[in-house]
Amino acid sequence: MTALPDWMRPPREEGWLAEDLDRLPEAPRHTELIDGALVFMMSPQRSWHGRVVTSLTTTLMATAPAGFEVEREMTIRLDERNRPEPDLLVTTAPYDPDRTWYAPEEVRLVIEVVSPESAHRDRTVKLHKYAEAKISHYWCIEEEDGAPVVHVYELDEPTGVYAPAGIFRGALERPVPFEINVDLDKLTPSRGN
Template identity: 85%
Template sequence: MTALPDWMRPPREEGWLAEDLDRLPEAPRHTELIDGALVFVMSPQRWWHGHLVTMLTVALMEQAPADVRVGREMTIKLDARNRPEPDLLLTTADYDADRTWFAPDEVRLVIEVVSPESAHRDRTVKLRKYAEAGIPHYWCIEDEDGAPVVHVYELDEPTGAYAPAGIFRGVLERPVPFEISLDLDKLTPPRRG
């Protein structure tokens, strides 16, 4: 077994901090920080996942109002020890080419497309952390026999937790965070067989 490279050793006893991610050029793409620990997405991405994220990005960009932007592969600095990277997010932040993260108050919607290796984090850990950070909307998208199923959550401000707002198959229509209408069946290629 080979020794860990120096960049993988936490700089302090309590682990990594959110700003440390910007100083780790050797880290793999899509490195997240969860509770002070680095999380690497090491498994190959499934074609279904990548295609769905691309098609959803395009569909949301076409519907987003002028003050909302769709972002991919950007982290959200939830606090000093948490900086997850959702598959997609909708932000009201102004464009800045050098930006590497968003603050929770700049994010209106977070979307996670569940993969086998991310299922626990997407369904439980991130669901709780995004709510605690005050992000108003969360979508968790599952693969149901090749079709996307969107579990939609809205922040219940008195409790600071997400409340289920619906499970969508085939078509998703939502009035928030802006008027959204999606034909979910068109977001993934038809299965042959």
């Protein structure tokens, strides 16, 4: 067994901190921080996942009104020990080409497209962490017979937890964080169709 590279060793006994991610140029591109531990996206991404993320990014960018930005694969600094990287987020922060993360109060919607290796984090860990950070809207997109199914959650302010706001197949219509209409069947078309 080979020794771990120096950059993989936490700089302190209690683990990594959010600002440490910006000082790890050797880390794999999609590295998250969850409870002070680095989480690497090491498994190859499935084509289905990539098509859903790309198509949804394009769709949301085309329909987002002024004052909203759509970002792909940017981290959110939830607190000192948590900086997850959702597949997509919608923010009200102005575009900044040098930005490497967003604060929760700048984020209006977080979208995770579930992969086998991220299923537990997307369905449970991130669901709770995004709610604790008071991010208003969370979508968890699952694959069902090759088609995307969107589980939509909305933050219940009095309890501070997400309440299910619907499960969408075929089409998704939401009035928040802005008017959104998505033909879900068009997110994963094959080139032959």
